[in-house]
Amino acid sequence: MPQINLTELAEQSFGTSLEQLDDRRIYKLLVKLVQERSATCPLNNGKKKLYYISAEFLIGKLLINNMIDLGIYDEVKDQLTAAGHDLNKIEEFEVEPSLGNGGLGRLAACFLDSIATLGLTGDGVGLNYHYGLFRQRFVDNQQKAVPDEWLGEQDILVDDDHSYTVEFGDFAVTSKLVNIDVPGYGQSTKNRLRLFDLASVDDGLVPGSSIDFDKTEIAKNLTLFLYPDDSDEQGRLLRIYQEYFMVSNAAQLLIDEAVERGSNLHDLADYAVVQINDTHPTMVIPELIRLLTTEHGIEFDEAVTIVRSMVAYTNHTILAEALEKWPLASLQKVSPAIADIIVKLDEIAKAEHDDPRVAIIDKHDTVHMAHMDIHFGFSINGVAALHTKILEDTELHPFYEIYPEKFSNKTNGITFRRWVHGANPALASLLDDVIGTDWRSTGDLSKLANFADDKDVLERLAATKVEAKAIMRQFMALEQGVTIPSNAIIDVQVKRIHEYKRQQMLALYIIWKYLDIKNGNRPKHPVTIIFGGKAAPAYTIAQDIIHLILTLSQWIANDPDVAPYLQVVMIENYNVTAAERVIPAADISEQISLASKEASGTSNMKFMLNGALTLCTLDGANVEIAELVGDENIYTFGASSKQVEQLYADGTYNAGALYRKPGIKLLVDFITNPAFMATGNAERLQRLHDDIKGKDWFMALLDIEEYIQTKERVLADYEDQDTWMRKALINIANAGTFSSDRTISQYNDEIWHLN
Ligand code: CR6
Incomplete structure (x- = not known):
């Protein structure tokens, strides 16, 4: 590849010097440069191709990422710096795509990067949501969801001429396709993210201020939002329409491309493998069978056999709410042909395994999508060791007894x-200096451990944290309007707002700390606690938790006794870009879910990699982090997953009894003390208070005391910076395991078998 000369490009494109060019025009220049480079990369083109189908891909901004993958980032950055420009400021002109929700979508995006980096032939397939999930605004300390209009200004979508008809029960729609290039790091090839859309979409329907729209106007509105509100019948139907639209397009594309590469369709499994990311794409199973039989003349039994050897399923949760079950009647309405095939598949499964616990269609005529995946896929995997064990031993145990070989x-x-x-x-450059640059492609950071007692390296590591904090503070000041003290301990919990993740428990800690400071116990360093995350619009308690956090933030900021020592910040519209600013700056990583409930977590890995110390329950991948770094380099607390499972099984958890302990009652009742309530929304605060006191389904009160003690130990340990930085270094040195390149190698070696 020719070297890059930005000075020359600036002259050519704008007739001015690079120094004189404003950030917006530099941004345009870089976009063009990346597009041109990427266009010259040929597609990976192995015989067998992976289709990673997912309802979400939380890809984040792409300019910098693509420059890194194309191998031009350092060169560009150096030239810009020399000309007095700041790449972070230039990046502000890029609009972040709104195609995902949380960890599952971000995981899919990391996977695409690693698939391309390993030179594997595999595309992501999803939908092109015009307004994404939603954009989060805070009004009166409450979340307001508005359409996220990201599509207007983006420069990343490339038109593709594939177009398909998708037949629903009483009408048909036509699709169109756009692609996003996914170059691989250190590769000259690329893959793509394929996003289907309605040819007849009408995105003028949504007024800027509301996410409400007519859910019956499928042919206009199908691809407006990711996860449209499913609290009513129409909303649930719309989700099924979306899912069927997604997988019908994916299946038609897959068959077309396999035929192009020489498949006679009897051998389709040699040409394609499908990864079903959570249950949303499950209907790809009956859809492939439908296409193979009705469009391509293959016998039903053979079609079932073919499909059974080419689809694999990933489970991302044991929470019942995310394991989709649809009424057969709803599936019949969306696609009678698919419903018929599901009925046949259910008969096959019942003939093979006469056990109601593993039925696809239960006695209420409800279709269990995950059950279809397990019977008619060749593989099912969990996303962390503990999670997979829980699937095997409890949640999906009857399936594990039938198909132990499918589980991994x-x-x-x-x-x-x-x-x-x-x-x-x-x-990154410290790592380059200390252990060489190989880690960038191998992910191996283990050599760093040799420097655990090297004072110079530890000091330089501390300096990188100072630098990351400066970038974060600048972001917070400019984008969020908050000033964070430069010497503050940065304590972060960023993830979707959900009771099982227990943001409410951190809120109770904040109340404790507030009262403690009021009592005269002033921390040596100020502590800034940062939250970020969206709550599903129909999830009332999650909205109440956001309200509590924002009300506390304001209450504390207004108290001159406490404000110099404690600050609470909730990032508005937390997204990948915000994550990139905040995670590197963190000292403490909050991973405090109720044990057994967080399937894996992935922010835990990002924080560890960036040298934050983890404060956690032994849940999800925290367990693996703890094993790698050893007890002295992590802070764990709380009930074990076994204990929690037992409490649920016995039905003996008693929130009320715990609430009555004086130390706990004081914290919970703070939420409804009249002076505090007067500054917020009384209904929300009262409801949340009553929920914690009376139900507390995710057992925040069970772990709160040990959590407070452990956190105080963390804060005290921070004061010994030498020991702290040593712990941080050990964490980074052990983070290599969590490279998605490792994960994808395993998927490929054990499931996909691409060349
Ligand atoms: N919320 C899990 O809860 C996991 C990701 C990716 C989640 C989380 O622990 O890290 O998937 N599950 O595997 C679902 O979205 C259903 C998530 O993102």
């Missing part, structure tokens, strides 16, 4: 290109 674990991972190289350049 694939602990999640993250791409180091985005999460160190791009997000934490200071740390």
Whole structure:
């Protein structure tokens, strides 16, 4: 590849010097450069191709990431710096795509990066949501969801001429396709993210201020939002329409491309493998069978056999709410042909295994999508060792008894290109200096452990944290309007708002700390607690938790006794870009879910990689982090997953009894003390208070005391910076396991078998 000369490009494109060029035009220049480079990369083109089908891909901004993957980032950055420009400021002109929700979508994005980096032939397939999930605004300390209009200004979508008809029960729609290039790091080839859309979409329907729209106007509105509100019948139907639209397009594309590469369709499994990311794409199973039989003349039994050897399923949760079950009647309405095939598949499964616990269609005529995946896929995996064990031993045990060979674990991972190289350049260059540059492609950071007692390296590591904090503070000031003290301990919990993740428990800690400071116990360093995350619009308690956090933030900021020592910040519209600023700056990583409930977590890995210390329950991948770094380099607390499972099984958890302990009552009742309530929304605060006191389904009160003690130990330990930085270094040195390149190698070696 020719070398890059930005000075020359600036002259050619704008007739001015690079120094004189404003950030917006530099941004345009870089976009063009990346597009041109990427266009010259041929597609990976192995015989067998992976289709990673997912309802979400939380890809984040792409400019910097693509420059890294194309191998031009350092060159570009150096030239810009020399000309007095700041790449972070230039990146602000890029709009972040809104195609995902949380960890599952971000995982899919890391996976695409690693699939391309390993030179594997595999595309992501999903939908092109015009307004994404939603954009989060805070109004009166409450979340307001508005459409996220990201599509207007983006420069990343490339038109593709594939177009298909998708037949629903009483009408048909036509699709169109756009692609996003996914170059691989250190490769000259690329893959793509394929996003289907309605040819007849009408995105003028949504007024800027509301996410409400007519859910019956499928042919206009199908691809407006990711996860449209499913609290009513129409909303649930819309989700099924979306899912069927997604997989019908994916299946038609897959068959077309396999035929192009020489498949006679009897051998389709030699040409394609499908990874079903959570249950949303499950209907790809009956859809492939439908296409093979009705369009391509293959016998039903053979079609079933073919499909059974080419689809694999990943489970991401044991929470019942995310294990989809649809009424057969709803599936019949969306696609009678698919419903018929599901009925036949259910008969086959019942003939093979006469056990109501593993039925696809239960006695209420409800279709269990995960059950279809397990019977008619060849593989099912969990996303962390503990999660997979829970699937095997309890949640999916009857299936494990039938098909032990189908089960495996694939602990999640993250791409180091985005999460160190791009997000934490200071740390990346320190690593280059200390252990050489191989880690960028191998993910191997273990050599860093040799420097655990090297004072110079520890000091330089501390300096990278200072630098990351400066970038974060600048972001917070400019984008969020908050000033964070430069000497503050940065304590972060960023993830979707959900009771099982227990943001409410951290809120109770904040109340405790507030009262403690009021009592005169002033921390040596100020503590800034940062939250970020969206709550599903129909999830009332999660909205109440956001309200509590924002009300506490304001209450504390207004108390001059406490404000200099404690600060609470909730990032508005937390997204990948915000994550890239905040995670490298963190000292403490909050991973405090109720044990057994967080399947894996992936922010835990990003924080560890960036040298934060983890404060956690033994849940999800935290268990693996703890094993790797050893007890003295992590802070764990709380009931074990076994204990929690037992409490649920016995039905003996008693929130009320715990609430009555004086130390706990004081914290919970703070939420409804009249002066505090007067500053917020009384209905929300009262409801949340009553829920914690009376139900507390995710057992925050069970772990709160030990959590407070452990956190105080963490804060005290921070004061010994030498020991702290040593722990941070050990964490980074052990993070290599969590490279998504490792995860993808395992998927490929054990499931996909691509060349
Ligand atoms: N919320 C899990 O809860 C896991 C990701 C990716 C989740 C989380 O622990 O890290 O998937 N599950 O595997 C679902 O979205 C259903 C998540 O993102």
